[in-house]
Amino acid sequence: MAVEICEALAAEGITRTFAIQELTLPLALDGTDLIGQARTGMGKTLGFGVPLLDRVFDSADVEELDGTPRALVVVPTRELAVQVGEDLARAAAKIPVRLTTIYGGRPYEEQIEALEAGVDVVVGTPGRIIDLYQRGDLQLDRVAILVLDEADEMLDLGFLPDIEKILRALEHEHQTMLFSATMPGPIITLARSFLSQPVHIRAEEAGAAQTHSTTEQVVFMAHRMDKPAVTARILQANGRGRTIIFARTKRTAAEVAEELAGRGFTVGAVHGDMGQPAREKSLNAFRDGTIEILVATDVAARGIDIDDVTHVINYQTPDDPMTYVHRIGRTGRAGHSGTAITLVGYDELPKWKAINEELDLDLPEPPQWFSTSPELFDALSIPEGAQESVGKPRRVFGGAAAAVRGRGPRTPRGPRSGSARAPRGEHGDRGERGGRGRRR
Structure with missing residues (x-):
């Protein structure tokens, strides 16, 4: 993993991994499709964010950066888009990777302007991602890494059809990481349909309590x-x-x-x-x-x-x-x-x-x-x-x-x-x- 990312995390006081991070990092850095399952608050964001940034920054199988997105992170809500974007920005503080967040409730113009200026990683909500893609303002043809975060919540909010549209837009070969606290049937079906031989990682034992012991x-x-x-x-x-x-x-x-x-x-x-x-x-x-x-x-x-x-x-x-x-x-x-x-x-x-x-x-x-x-x-x-x-x-x-x-x-x-x-x-x-x- 890039030393610059480690230094940026250390500057934020992050010096050790949580279980989901320790389990996902080796596979994600290798480009493997995976399903990460852990309860909320257990470090899923850096579990996918660190390998994503490392691969965009310095991976031989990711095309050289040219201002079109190499990674796309899809989240269910505006607030989560902002939070994930901020977390990734802190981890990327010492590497030349450009990030932006796109979501509803904000003017299209400022988000289109950011995309036209050139971005390497996009974090966004399903509706705004589809809108900008269909308008031709968001290019997805060179995305090498796709992350679906809080997949069960996207299902609860009725975003499954939008997620399927996004997945169908990425017909080329790419890495997909799906993260979710629970695995209801439709999410399992989605994973089987669009992920390539994914490794399913659970950060706790099967049957463990779904609430934090703390x-x-x-x-x-x-x-x-x-x-x-x-x-x-x-x-x-x-x-x-x-x-x-x-x-x-x-x-x-x-x-x-x-x-x-x-x-x-x-x-x-x-x-x-x-x-x-x-x-x-x-x-x-x-x-x-x-x-x-x-x-x-x-x-x-x-x-x-x-x-x-x-x-x-x-x-x-x-x-x-x-x-x-x-x-x-x-x-x-x-x-x-x-x-x-x-x-x-x-x-x-x-x-x-x-x-x-x-x-x-x-x-x-x-x-x-x-x-x-x-x-x-x-x-x-x-x-x-x-x-x-x-x-x-x-x-x-x-x-x-x-x-x-x-x-x-x-x-x-x-x-x-x-x-x-x-x-x-x-x-x-x-x-x-x-x-x-x-x-x-």
């Missing part, structure tokens, strides 16, 4: 009206650093961000109702530490590749087990420990039971806690004096000012003495009292 999972039932107060107290836990709060919908993400800003927290948001520049501004602020709390929808958060996220909060229970795995995989990464908290609404219990059964988490009936439950404070190391608000209302980062409340938030209270009645559930049922919490 992530503590805390799950409990929370009343819908009490979730803002519960979340506010969780955000005051001892040792909390960067935190991602997941919501299922754009509307809920915006509402949660406004609610927390109204309680005095410095918070940003990333969801589909925001323009791409605003989303990138929030993500960059989260990465550089300007804000430590980010509220996001699942699609928007797929480009967040930060190793030191300490807490993930599932404000709403995910729709399926794989979404749960991807969400909580944002913490406990790269050897760090983390805490994943899931607030199961009364109407969300069937979803949680399906997740619990599929992932074998051994928690089919989570305890019921309130924002004042001692169990909540104990389980998450929340100081005794933590309140529902921490200061004056603020603006959501990059957004409008939070509304100043005329009265306190309407949150049901389950007093610490255990004497008061629990609030009615979201379907009118009266919840049972919460017992001791369960952790994993």
